[in-house]
Amino acid sequence: MAEIKETSIPDVLEILPRVFKDPRGSFFESFRENWFTSRGLDIKWVQDNQSSSVKGTIRGLHFQRPPFAQDKLVRVIKGRVLDVAVDLRKGSKTFGQAVCVELSEEKNNLLLVPAGFAHGFSVLEDATFAYKCSNYYNKESEGGIIWDDSDLGIDWMVDNPIVSEKDAILPTLKQFIDREGGL
Numbered sequence: 519m520a521e522i523k524e525t526s527i528p529d530v531l532e533i534l535p536r537v538f539k540d541p542r543g544s545f546f547e548s549f550r551e552n553w554f555t556s557r558g559l560d561i562k563w564v565q566d567n568q569s570s571s572v573k574g575t576i577r578g579l580h581f582q583r584p585p586f587a588q589d590k591l592v593r594v595i596k597g598r599v600l601d602v603a604v605d606l607r608k609g610s611k612t613f614g615q616a617v618c619v620e621l622s623e624e625k626n627n628l629l630l631v632p633a634g635f636a637h638g639f640s641v642l643e644d645a646t647f648a649y650k651c652s653n654y655y656n657k658e659s660e661g662g663i664i665w666d667d668s669d670l671g672i673d674w675m676v677d678n679p680i681v682s683e684k685d686a687i688l689p690t691l692k693q694f695i696d697r698e699g700g701l
């Protein structure tokens with residue numbers, strides 16, 4: 519029922535569920551395990567998160583280090599965001615590359631962000647953001663890359679973003695590489 523599309527980084531998948539509309543409103547399947555098992559991805563989802571953000575916010579770029587690295591299945595329930603995944607997997611031929619995909623209430627689309635990627639999003643319209651994680655939250659293993667890193671050159675499509683104090687002091691990609699090499 520859903521169309522599953524590879525992005526410019528093949529392991530980052532965009533899922534477009536079939537939406538059924540009628541005079542009452544609409545319906546779509548927002549998660550199916552076989553979206554992934556049918557592709558040989560046996561991901562065990564253990565935690566759901568939800569955040570709400572005002573227009574102009576940027577959350578990220580965040581990751582959890584192994585053994586607490588998280589696959590994420592992200593979507594927007596209300597509003598519109600630009601979702602960003604940056605490949606930090608050691609040895610990946612797309613290391614340091616970013617995928618940017620608009621997620622919205624209109625498109626009802628989802629994005630699979632695999633473990634080994636930094637993840638973030640900018641809020642284009644006030645948004646409720648919901649996602650599944652394949653590992654529990656582990657504060658001690660958290661890390662990140664500063665959102666406006668010049669080596670990433672991401673166009674977040676927001677000006678003067680609202681970011682948390684924690685996110686404002688994240689290291690650059692170069693500092694991360696020098697310190698850790700990758701995930």
Ligand SMILES: Cc1cn([C@H]2C[C@H](O)[C@@H](COP(=O)(O)OP(=O)(O)O[C@H]3O[C@H](C)C(=O)[C@H](O)[C@H]3O)O2)c(=O)[nH]c1=O
Nearest residue numbers: 567569577578580581590637638639654655656682684
């Ligand atoms: C992520 C998380 C946070 N928290 C607590 C920790 C803080 O007291 C509070 C807000 O956390 P934070 O500011 O890290 O929330 P975000 O900036 O939305 O972080 C998330 O944003 C980017 C886009 C991600 O991909 C990650 O899921 C996650 O890093 O919730 C929890 O209790 N459990 C959790 O799983």
